[in-house]
Amino acid sequence: MSYYKTTYAGWRKGKDRTAFILVCLFSLIAMFPLFFILWDVVSKGYKNFNLRLFTEITPSSMDAMLARMNGEPIPGGILNGITGTVLIVGMAIFFSVFLGLFIGIYLADNRGKRFAAVVSYLTDLLQGMPSIVIGIIAYAWVVKPLGGYSALAGSVALTVMMLPMIVRSTEETLKMLPAAYKEAGLALGSSYTTVVFRILIPSGFGGIFTGILLAVSRVMGETAPLMLTALGASVVNWKILEPTSAIPLLIWDFYNDPNLVDLIWSSSLFLLIVIFLLNWIAKIVARKWKV
Amino acid sequence: MESVKIANGKSPVLQLKDLSVSYSPGSYAVNRVTTDIYPNTITAIMGPSGCGKSTLLRAINRMHDLYPHIKTTGEIILKGKNVLAMDPMEVRRMAGMVFQQPNPFPTMSIYDNVLAGYRLNGIRLKKREKDEIVVHSLQSVGLWDEVKDVMTKRGSFLSGGQQQRLCIARALALNPEVLLMDEPTSALDPISTNKIEELLLQLKKDFTIIIVTHNMSQAARISDNSMFMYLGELVEHGNTTQMFTKPQNKRTEEYLTGVFG
Amino acid sequence: MEGRQLVGMKDKLFRILLFVAALVILLLAAGIIYALVSRSMEAFGEYGIRGFVANAEWDPRSATEEYGAFSFIVGTLYTAFFALLLCVPFSLAVALFNGEYFRGSKISSFVSSIVDLLAGIPSIVYGLWGFYTVRPIIIEMGVNAQGFGIFLSSVILAIMIIPYASSLSAEFLSMVPNKLKEGAYSLGATRLEVVQHISLPTAASGIVASFILALGRALGETMAVTMLIGNTNRIPQGLRDTGNTMASVIANQFGEADGLKLSALIAIGLLLFVITAIINLIAKMVMKKLARV
Numbered sequence: 001m002s003y004y005k006t007t008y009a010g011w012r013k014g015k016d017r018t019a020f021i022l023v024c025l026f027s028l029i030a031m032f033p034l035f036f037i038l039w040d041v042v043s044k045g046y047k048n049f050n051l052r053l054f055t056e057i058t059p060s061s062m063d064a065m066l067a068r069m070n071g072e073p074i075p076g077g078i079l080n081g082i083t084g085t086v087l088i089v090g091m092a093i094f095f096s097v098f099l100g101l102f103i104g105i106y107l108a109d110n111r112g113k114r115f116a117a118v119v120s121y122l123t124d125l126l127q128g129m130p131s132i133v134i135g136i137i138a139y140a141w142v143v144k145p146l147g148g149y150s151a152l153a154g155s156v157a158l159t160v161m162m163l164p165m166i167v168r169s170t171e172e173t174l175k176m177l178p179a180a181y182k183e184a185g186l187a188l189g190s191s192y193t194t195v196v197f198r199i200l201i202p203s204g205f206g207g208i209f210t211g212i213l214l215a216v217s218r219v220m221g222e223t224a225p226l227m228l229t230a231l232g233a234s235v236v237n238w239k240i241l242e243p244t245s246a247i248p249l250l251i252w253d254f255y256n257d258p259n260l261v262d263l264i265w266s267s268s269l270f271l272l273i274v275i276f277l278l279n280w281i282a283k284i285v286a287r288k289w290k291v
Numbered sequence: 292m293e294s295v296k297i298a299n300g301k302s303p304v305l306q307l308k309d310l311s312v313s314y315s316p317g318s319y320a321v322n323r324v325t326t327d328i329y330p331n332t333i334t335a336i337m338g339p340s341g342c343g344k345s346t347l348l349r350a351i352n353r354m355h356d357l358y359p360h361i362k363t364t365g366e367i368i369l370k371g372k373n374v375l376a377m378d379p380m381e382v383r384r385m386a387g388m389v390f391q392q393p394n395p396f397p398t399m400s401i402y403d404n405v406l407a408g409y410r411l412n413g414i415r416l417k418k419r420e421k422d423e424i425v426v427h428s429l430q431s432v433g434l435w436d437e438v439k440d441v442m443t444k445r446g447s448f449l450s451g452g453q454q455q456r457l458c459i460a461r462a463l464a465l466n467p468e469v470l471l472m473d474e475p476t477s478a479l480d481p482i483s484t485n486k487i488e489e490l491l492l493q494l495k496k497d498f499t500i501i502i503v504t505h506n507m508s509q510a511a512r513i514s515d516n517s518m519f520m521y522l523g524e525l526v527e528h529g530n531t532t533q534m535f536t537k538p539q540n541k542r543t544e545e546y547l548t549g550v551f552g
Numbered sequence: 553m554e555g556r557q558l559v560g561m562k563d564k565l566f567r568i569l570l571f572v573a574a575l576v577i578l579l580l581a582a583g584i585i586y587a588l589v590s591r592s593m594e595a596f597g598e599y600g601i602r603g604f605v606a607n608a609e610w611d612p613r614s615a616t617e618e619y620g621a622f623s624f625i626v627g628t629l630y631t632a633f634f635a636l637l638l639c640v641p642f643s644l645a646v647a648l649f650n651g652e653y654f655r656g657s658k659i660s661s662f663v664s665s666i667v668d669l670l671a672g673i674p675s676i677v678y679g680l681w682g683f684y685t686v687r688p689i690i691i692e693m694g695v696n697a698q699g700f701g702i703f704l705s706s707v708i709l710a711i712m713i714i715p716y717a718s719s720l721s722a723e724f725l726s727m728v729p730n731k732l733k734e735g736a737y738s739l740g741a742t743r744l745e746v747v748q749h750i751s752l753p754t755a756a757s758g759i760v761a762s763f764i765l766a767l768g769r770a771l772g773e774t775m776a777v778t779m780l781i782g783n784t785n786r787i788p789q790g791l792r793d794t795g796n797t798m799a800s801v802i803a804n805q806f807g808e809a810d811g812l813k814l815s816a817l818i819a820i821g822l823l824l825f826v827i828t829a830i831i832n833l834i835a836k837m838v839m840k841k842l843a844r845v
Contacts, residue, residue, distance in 0.1 A: 009378060009381065012380075012412075012744075013380075013742060013744050015742070015744055016634070016744040016745075019743075019744040019747070020653065020743070020744075022645070023645045023648045023649055023653060024645075024649065024653075025645075026641055026642050026644075026645030026646075027642075027645045027646045027649040027663060029642060030642040030643075030645065030646050030667065030714055030718070031663065031666045032674075033711045034666055034667075034669055035669050036681070036685065037673060037677065037678075037681045040681055040685055041677065041681075045753040050774065054616040066745070068467055086672065089731055099573055099576055101574035102574075103570075103574050103576070103577060105570055105575045106570040106571065106573060107574070107677045108593065109570075110702060114575070116575070118578070119574045119577045119578065122577050122578060122580075122581045123577055124836070125581060125829055125832070126577070126581065126584075128772075128828050128829065128832040129584075129772070130772025130773075130774065130825070130827065130828055131770070131772065131800045131804055131826060132772070132774045132802050132821065132824075133588075133821045133825050134685070135806075136587075136588070136699070136806075136817075137584050137587055138819055139806075140587040140588075140591060140818075141583070141587065148597065157568060160580065163577075163580075165579075177403055186834075187751055190563055191559040191560075192563045192566065193562050193563050193566040196566075201730055217672060218672075220674070221673075221674020221675065221676065221677070222674070222675075223674070223676045223774075223775045224675075224775055224778075224799070224803050227803060227806070227807070228806055228807075248674060248676050251677075251680070252676060252678050252775075255676075255679075255680065255683075264680055265680075267676050268676075268680060270673075271674060272673065272677065275672050275673075275674070276672065279668075279669070279672055279810055301684070332613060352738060354734065354737065354738065357734070357737060378739045380742065381740070381741040383737065384739070384740040385740055387738070387739075388738035390731060390738075392731050393731075394731040394732050394734075394735040396732060396735070396736070396749075396750060397732070397754065398750075398753035398756075407736070407739060407749075408739040409743035410738065410749065411736055411739050411749055412739070412740050412741065412745075413745070421649065428669065458735070461739070464741075465739065502742075520785055
């Protein structure tokens, strides 16, 4: 008993080929925006991309207007943004790495426990929080009590953003290490603490460090939470309790000021270079330190 | 080396002529194999691990096409047609395959699994035709009574042996000229293995079966003719009983007596 | 004896330290909810929760002060869902490219690197690009006179979420067991048929979950939307209209706000938080379904 019906082989192969072409075509189109954006940022930004960008602080609107009227290039740069980003992100790295590392270790070593499951769920919850809401939180926790905007508030916001990422990457990295590492260390008579710091973390260093780099590259470009916390400043500021600028904040300021608008592209170019560099380093570290 | 095979007085349904398969230039996983397979027989392909038996089997239904770095040369004649020159889709309808790991499709019901060959080939059947095929196929593998009440459920709750029989039913539903089986019982327990071996002895009345096996006792139990392969070469082939009692090649004898395995 | 006791104590202290660190997450979560809820009280007290959520009016003028979240909820849902719709064909294509057709090849690593870079671009840069390069195109297309609005925001949002939807989907597609695909091929199927009848159905829950997660991302997106949506505080009348999302209205008006207005904005933040949390929870539940198959 057999049913020899035509199987429309030609038609099916045609469909197969068409589907393949469509998949390739749409994937190609999906890649276009990256090239368009890069082209825009590079072609419009390279003109102002010079040493001044890194060494001078933002010009006042007045000075910029005068310069434009005289046909001169806008004076100034984004130094205050760079130092601000260094300060705010630096503090955030400090807070989130310390906390995140320990929490990650805890989660990796306490897998079955109820409490760990709750913490894990909440970590995911934090990860999904919109950045503007985190800004509101940092505003409520730091800006309001201190009575003003500050770099500290900004770093609290960024810490909350970075923390879940670092917890996850630490936890996943440690989980992937063979149990034999820990057991061998303990069998040699080492204390748990020593095993963690002398064996597990160094072995998992690649994954943990990559996680940190990726978290940093993620928050470097964040604007919204900083608008509500650090506010911005026109001078270089290292005092953590004062309003401070950051590169994305400056881009936002430039965007809103018709006199400074030309600077948006060079600052964006700078920001993109830093972010892509961090991503690239993260990839290299991940490859070199494969667990 | 060849001894007289069981042929049921018929001409071969499948002929391999100088068939070679290589994974990388210069090294051959299957080296110039020439043999005939006769209708309504069970032919066992046996040999130690890595001898090329699975590679040989998979060449017959053009599975190597999926991996562009694999090169196949020689001739495979199936029912008078040159397999290597045909449309692979047509080849695969003529040669059904059962794999080592049972692989019923988890997103389809048992009913749909049996008909999967038709569905995937875009063949539309009326409900009556579908029911007939399903009942007939499941009956021929002895599964009908066991699953007739749960046809709409997914097949994942079935035991390993039942899943494998479902896969056999799925392959048989397309009424293939030859059924290719790649170590079909090595993942199963002895009782299921036994059931399937009995099933194959039944099935050979209607089908032609080629079974790759690493278990020479299985070959001895169920096959009419056997092929012994070693390092890609066909060392000896012929009537199973003769091969086992009086192997013509020293290598064959060594394998059968367990000198190496 | 003493040495070992000291070590034992050190370990105990360390474990306590780890526990306390984990506790911090709990405190953070609790603190976040408390901060949002307590500061929303003023607005909810004034209008009632349902009243606030259903009110489309947003009038900050002191004489006629009235606040409601509805316009922004609509704006958020409009932009996010339309963005999701737009991104589906492209995300699926990339997912199939990387997870099925070219899985494991060099060109696949190239394509996924490019798409990953898209995820690394900050929101504000997307906003700039959207404003300066895409907006003129939108105006040319005749969508609306100024270019701003739901349509422009959704297009940019769609591009932003493609990497999230596609990379997770690609992973699920590549996890479809080879033996299933070989089984289908051995029955005579074409590649498309294997994808259609085997790969996609098997990976379905994972793919759906990744799109839900992408939706969650789109709901919370702030800067790009703020720059492109037109910032009008009313219910958008269709894709060509301008509006505001929950995130963009907060970004825009938080700076100078106080009193009832501030509370209203924070209440909107709370609503956004709840909505994204629910969406992410749904995604998680869908993914759990995958584990069962």
